[in-house]
Amino acid sequence: MKKALKTFSDPQKLQKWCAARREAGARIALVPTMGYLHEGHLSLIAAARKKGADEIVVSVFVNPVQFGPNEDYEKYPRDEKADLAKCRAAGATAVFFPTPANMYLDGYSTYITEETLAAGLCGARRPGHFRGVCTVVAKLFNIVHPHLAVFGQKDFQQAAVIKRMVRDLNFDVQIVVSPIVREPSGLARSSRNTYLSDDERTRAVALSQALRLAKADVAAEGSVPWRACRAKIVKMLEKAGLTVDYVEAVDSETLAPVKTLAKGVAVLLAVWCGKTRLIDNIEL
Numbered sequence: 001m002k003k004a005l006k007t008f009s010d011p012q013k014l015q016k017w018c019a020a021r022r023e024a025g026a027r028i029a030l031v032p033t034m035g036y037l038h039e040g041h042l043s044l045i046a047a048a049r050k051k052g053a054d055e056i057v058v059s060v061f062v063n064p065v066q067f068g069p070n071e072d073y074e075k076y077p078r079d080e081k082a083d084l085a086k087c088r089a090a091g092a093t094a095v096f097f098p099t100p101a102n103m104y105l106d107g108y109s110t111y112i113t114e115e116t117l118a119a120g121l122c123g124a125r126r127p128g129h130f131r132g133v134c135t136v137v138a139k140l141f142n143i144v145h146p147h148l149a150v151f152g153q154k155d156f157q158q159a160a161v162i163k164r165m166v167r168d169l170n171f172d173v174q175i176v177v178s179p180i181v182r183e184p185s186g187l188a189r190s191s192r193n194t195y196l197s198d199d200e201r202t203r204a205v206a207l208s209q210a211l212r213l214a215k216a217d218v219a220a221e222g223s224v225p226w227r228a229c230r231a232k233i234v235k236m237l238e239k240a241g242l243t244v245d246y247v248e249a250v251d252s253e254t255l256a257p258v259k260t261l262a263k264g265v266a267v268l269l270a271v272w273c274g275k276t277r278l279i280d281n282i283e284l
C-alpha cells in the first residue's frame, strides 16, 4: 500500500521527523530539486525506490543563493500543487517546500566552496553558482540526514562537485547519479525548457545531436582528436542558430580538459537558445 505523502516547510519539523524515521530503522533517500517537476526528476524518485529507500524525501526549493544577479531566479517556473501531485504519483513519501527565509535566517553567513571541480565549465560562467549549490545541499543533508541522495547526470558537473564535497567533508551519505531523461526528440528534459518557443525547441535538438556526433566519432575510430570534433560540434550548434557558451571535453572524474576523445571522457556543453541557457552532456 502507498504511504500518505507528508509535506513540510519548517526545516526543524522535517529534521525531527527524519530523525525519528531513521531511529525506527527506515532507510531515507533525499532527492533535491528546484521543482516544476518533470520526468527527469521523477526518474530520480524511481531510482531512490530501486535502491530500497523506505522514505523518499523530495525537496522543492528554488535556492536564491545559487543564482547570479542577472539570472532567472524571479522568473524560474514554480507550481507547488502540480509538484505535490507528481511526487505522490511517483511514490515519494515526503515533500519539503522550505522558504528562502527559513533556509537562510537573518544574518546568514556560512557557505561551502568546492575549489577545484567547480572552477571551470558552468562554474566559470556562473560565479558563485556551485557555492550556492554546495551550501544548500549540505544544509539539506543536515536536515534530512539521508542514507542516500539522488542527483541527475543532466547536471554532470554538479554531481561531480557534490561527490567531492561529500568525500572532503565526510558526509555520511551515498550519492547516486541517475541517467539523463530526454524528450523523444533527444532534448534533455529541464524545467527551463518551458521558456522555449516552438521554434527554439526545434533548434535545441541540436544539443543532443551534437553530442551523439562525438559518441559516433569515438565508436567509429576509438579515439579522436578533440579539436577536430569540437569544431564539428560548434558548427552544428551554430547552424541551428544557437550561441555557444562552452563546449568542452573533460576527464569524467577530475573534469580536467582532455585533448583526445576516448572512453572515460565526458563532453559537456552549454548554449544560449534565445534567452534560455541550456546544458547537456554525454559520457563516452
Ligand code: AMP
Residues within 6 Å of the ligand: 032, 033, 034, 035, 039, 040, 041, 043, 044, 150, 151, 152, 153, 154, 155, 178, 179, 180, 181, 182, 188, 189, 190, 191
Ligand atoms: P533541478 O530541479 O533542475 O535543480 O534538478 C534537480 C535534480 O534533477 C538534479 O539532480 C538534476 O540533475 C536532476 N535532473 C534534472 N533534469 C534531469 C533530466 N532530464 N534527467 C535526469 N535528471 C535530471
